[in-house]
Amino acid sequence: MTEPWxxxxxxxxxxxxxxxxxxxxxxxxxxxVMGRMQLxxxxxxxxxxxxxxxxxxxxxxxxxxxxxxxxxxxxxxxxAPVLSAFTALAAFAVIPFGEGWxxxxxxxxxxxxxxxxxxxxxxxxxxVGIYGFIVGGWAxxxxxxxLGSMRTCAQLVSYEVSLALSVLGVVLMGQSLSLTEIxxxxxxxxxxxVPQFIGLVTFFVAGVAETSRxxxxxxxxxxxxxxxxxxxxxxxxxGLFQMAEYVNMITLSGLCVTLFFAGWHGPWAPLGPLxxxxxxxxxxxxxxxxxxxxxxxxxxxxxxxxxxxLLPVATLNALVTALLVVAID
Amino acid sequence: MxxxxxxxxxxxxxxxxxxxxxxxxxxxxxxxAAVVSFTNPFYSALALIGNLGSLAVLYLLLxxxxxxxxxxxxxxxxxxxxxxxxxxxxxxxxxAPWAGGPRWQTVGAVTAAAALxxxxxxxxxxxxxxxxxxxxxxxxxxxxPAEIGxxxxxxxxxxxxxxxxxxxxxxxxxxxxxSHARSETGxxxxxxxx
Numbered sequence: 001m002t003e004p005w006x007x008x009x010x011x012x013x014x015x016x017x018x019x020x021x022x023x024x025x026x027x028x029x030x031x032x033v034m035g036r037m038q039l040x041x042x043x044x045x046x047x048x049x050x051x052x053x054x055x056x057x058x059x060x061x062x063x064x065x066x067x068x069x070x071x072x073x074x075x076x077x078x079x080a081p082v083l084s085a086f087t088a089l090a091a092f093a094v095i096p097f098g099e100g101w102x103x104x105x106x107x108x109x110x111x112x113x114x115x116x117x118x119x120x121x122x123x124x125x126x127x128v129g130i131y132g133f134i135v136g137g138w139a140x141x142x143x144x145x146x147l148g149s150m151r152t153c154a155q156l157v158s159y160e161v162s163l164a165l166s167v168l169g170v171v172l173m174g175q176s177l178s179l180t181e182i183x184x185x186x187x188x189x190x191x192x193x194v195p196q197f198i199g200l201v202t203f204f205v206a207g208v209a210e211t212s213r214x215x216x217x218x219x220x221x222x223x224x225x226x227x228x229x230x231x232x233x234x235x236x237x238x239g240l241f242q243m244a245e246y247v248n249m250i251t252l253s254g255l256c257v258t259l260f261f262a263g264w265h266g267p268w269a270p271l272g273p274l275x276x277x278x279x280x281x282x283x284x285x286x287x288x289x290x291x292x293x294x295x296x297x298x299x300x301x302x303x304x305x306x307x308x309x310l311l312p313v314a315t316l317n318a319l320v321t322a323l324l325v326v327a328i329d
Numbered sequence: 330m331x332x333x334x335x336x337x338x339x340x341x342x343x344x345x346x347x348x349x350x351x352x353x354x355x356x357x358x359x360x361x362a363a364v365v366s367f368t369n370p371f372y373s374a375l376a377l378i379g380n381l382g383s384l385a386v387l388y389l390l391l392x393x394x395x396x397x398x399x400x401x402x403x404x405x406x407x408x409x410x411x412x413x414x415x416x417x418x419x420x421x422x423x424x425a426p427w428a429g430g431p432r433w434q435t436v437g438a439v440t441a442a443a444a445l446x447x448x449x450x451x452x453x454x455x456x457x458x459x460x461x462x463x464x465x466x467x468x469x470x471x472x473x474p475a476e477i478g479x480x481x482x483x484x485x486x487x488x489x490x491x492x493x494x495x496x497x498x499x500x501x502x503x504x505x506x507x508s509h510a511r512s513e514t515g516x517x518x519x520x521x522x523x
Contacts, residue, residue: 076375116473120398127406131378134410138371138417146417153414157407177474 003106012093012112019092023246024054030288037292058239066235071141080139081230081237084132084244088251091125094118095254096180098264098273110264110273111180118179119171122255123164126210130156132244133219137229148228151299152212152219158306159209159216165314166202169321170259179255183263193260196321200260202314204286207252209306211245214291218299253283350390356383374412381405393472 028043028050035042043050068077095118098110115121130152137149170192174182186192193200209216220228230241257263257279266275297305360383363376381404388397470476481489 115394117395117398120395120402120474124398124401124406127402127410128382130406130410131375131413134413134417135375138413150414150418153410153417157410157414160407 003108007103007106007108008112011108015092015097015112016089019089019247019250020243022250023243024058026246026250026284027057027242028053029284030291033285033288034292037289061236061239064235066237067232069140069142069232072232073139073141076135076139078237080132080136081233081240081244082132084129084136085240085247087125087129087132088244088247091122091129091251092247092254094121094179095251095258096183096263097254097276109180114178114180117177119167119177119182122251123160126248127160129244129248132241133229136233136241140229140232142232144226144231145229148219148225148231151225152229155212155216155218155302155306156210158303159206159310162202162306162310162314163206163210165311165318166199166206167259168314168318169196169199172318172321172325179258179263183258183265186262187265191260191262191265196260196317198313198317199321200256202310202317203256203260206306206310206314207256208287208290209302211249211252211287213249213287215294215296216302217296218302249287250280250284253280253287256283346390349386353383353386353390357387370416371413374409374416377412378405378409381409391472392467395472395474395477 031053032042032050043053046052046056068074093112094115096109096111096114100110101108111118133152133156134149137145137152140146170182171177173192173195174185176182176185182192212219219225220230225231230238233241254276257276261279264272264276357380360376360379364373364380367373367376381400385397385400385405388394388400
């Protein structure tokens with residue numbers, strides 16, 4: 001039997017809590033890894049090796065005053081971080097983390113909900129999530145915030161095109177928009193990271209820009225814009241923006257694993273979701289690694305790179321893949 | 330499917346569809362009215378996003394999942410971001426729709442809208458009145474990306490190609506207009522149109 005709605009609800013609760021846990025410990029991992037790469041220890045006071053640091057951070061954020069500037073427009077100012085966090089968490093619903101199991105009487109699928117157009121759904125939720133950043137910066141009535149949200153807007157729109165085009169090759173090879181089918185196809189044939197290597201590179205670069213991570217963290221370049229769109233936010237509202245950014249990064253890593261590294265399939269031993277988690281962890285590490293290694297781009301470099309290098313490469317990759325798929329068929 | 334505790338599953342499903350339909354339809358009308366009645370253009374743009382979003386929900390109810398997702402991705406996502414970008418940059422306040430302007434304009438607009446509404450109702454009543462009570466037969470593949478792609482490249486090939494040429498012309502026109510504006514103000518001018 002297919003799963004009843006209450007199993008989906010249980011899965012949703014489990015996955016969201018796991019996602020928040022991974023988010024909390026990604027911040028710790030980031031600070032630890034960055035610390036080591038910069039020849040210092042990183043947080044090591046809260047608990048052994050600093051493992052309680054995310055909890056201490058959370059308690060601090062909750063107890064902090066949620067400040068509102070006098071000129072700010074209340075409703076959009078408060079709704080914006082909620083919208084960002086919501087779309088970030090919702091996008092993970094369609095990412096398959098396992099093959100699916102047979103539990104007692106029901107066939108439980110390996111993701112919260114299996115829709116045939118899951119790939120487009122993720123992009124659609126991502127494009128709605130941008131509004132949180134734009135509206136938040138605009139509603140703060142501050143020059144730094146407005147400039148930050150303008151930058152976010154221009155950067156995310158520019159790189160979204162390359163991101164969507166870079167996965168087109170995978171869609172052509174998998175002949176489906178369903179993430180489950182794409183993973184199964186890779187399990188049967190070859191991990192798409194090999195034939196779609198250029199697609200993988202463009203996807204990853206565009207993905208780093210989409211999540212506003214270094215070296216593409218211009219929306220919140222602290223040396224120019226204080227903190228960009230979230231300059232006027234504090235307490236848990238700021239925490240929600242931060243959560244959205246990290247959860248987007250985790251979702252993007254999950255999407256990368258699903259599209260290019262065969263999701264839950266491993267080279268040996270059928271560990272299922274453990275393989276998925278392991279691959280996501282490796283990609284998250286690469287995100288952090290990039291941040292400590294590369295300096296921030298200048299704004300004109302960012303735009304020129306996005307439109308004049310990344311977009312042509314992604315388009316060419318999609319064209320060549322389409323030709324080859326037709327020729328081989 | 331395990332039936333609900335009180336009602337058969339089909340009834341619960343139908344009830345849900347009705348609730349979602351009523352909510353989406355009202356959201357659609359309310360946000361449409363909000364677009365023209367806000368004095369702050371930024372809020373109008375946000376209301377338009379809400380309008381496009383609730384239209385996407387209506388598409389979902391019509392089993393057109395691909396169209397719904399594309400609607401959110403392209404219109405509510407990409408196109409409206411550009412609107413917000415320009416509005417946030419330029420700022421300013423628009424006049425309320427009822428402020429200024431001759432009174433006959435308001436009367437004319439309301440009359441035209443009412444006439445259109447009556448026409449729509451009459452046409453639907455005459456054309457489809459007898460058939461609305463039967464459910465349409467929907468195939469399994471209806472609304473799937475594969476089916477839409479097949480229709481684009483077979484039955485509607487001409488319209489599809491003409492649309493793509495129009496879009497190409499518009500893109501080239503945008504580039505030419507943008508570069509023209511830049512060469513007048515010098516190469517280092519800020520790229521407002523982005």
